[in-house]
Amino acid sequence: MGLKNSHPKLFPGDIVEYPRNKYFSHYAVYYGERDGVPYVAHLTCRDSDSKLPLFGRALRSEIKLDPLDLLGRKYKVSNMLDDSFPARDFHSVVKPAIDDMLGREVTFDILFHNSEHQATLFRYGVKKSEQIERIYKHIMPTWKKLFDKKKL
DSSP states (O other), rough: OOTTOOOOOOOOTOOOEEESSSOEEEEEEEEEEEEEEEEEEEEEEOOGGGSSOTTTHHHHHEEEEEEEEGGGOOOOOOOOTTTOOOOOOOOIIIIHHHHBBTTTTTETTTTTTTHHHHHHHHHHHHHHHHHHHHHHHHHHHHHHHHHHTTTO
């Protein structure tokens, strides 16, 4: 589904991707409507920690419900693991998991627990970040060379 001013049809439990730059996107799970306003659940840094996460980590992050458009007007449905894992039932599994996590403090870690990890954990019960895996493919060969030369 395209991005440019498009508004794809969303179903509760869908993963919503908000592209941020060439390399990274922010991810959320479509929660449904409240008073006619569509909402998503997502992992976000608390306001005081949002300026500069230390070494890719923000110790004070949380799961929040926000209006869909608050996170960005350009978004797409990105149920990227549907071919590999079954989506869990929204009403009996995903929604209760989201409700349980709302407002709870969670450590954000760009490599091990980012918004994509959280979204796939809600939808599939599996933590996975394809964007980090793509970055690893470029970083790991460089690190391996440095390690082999004993410079790392």
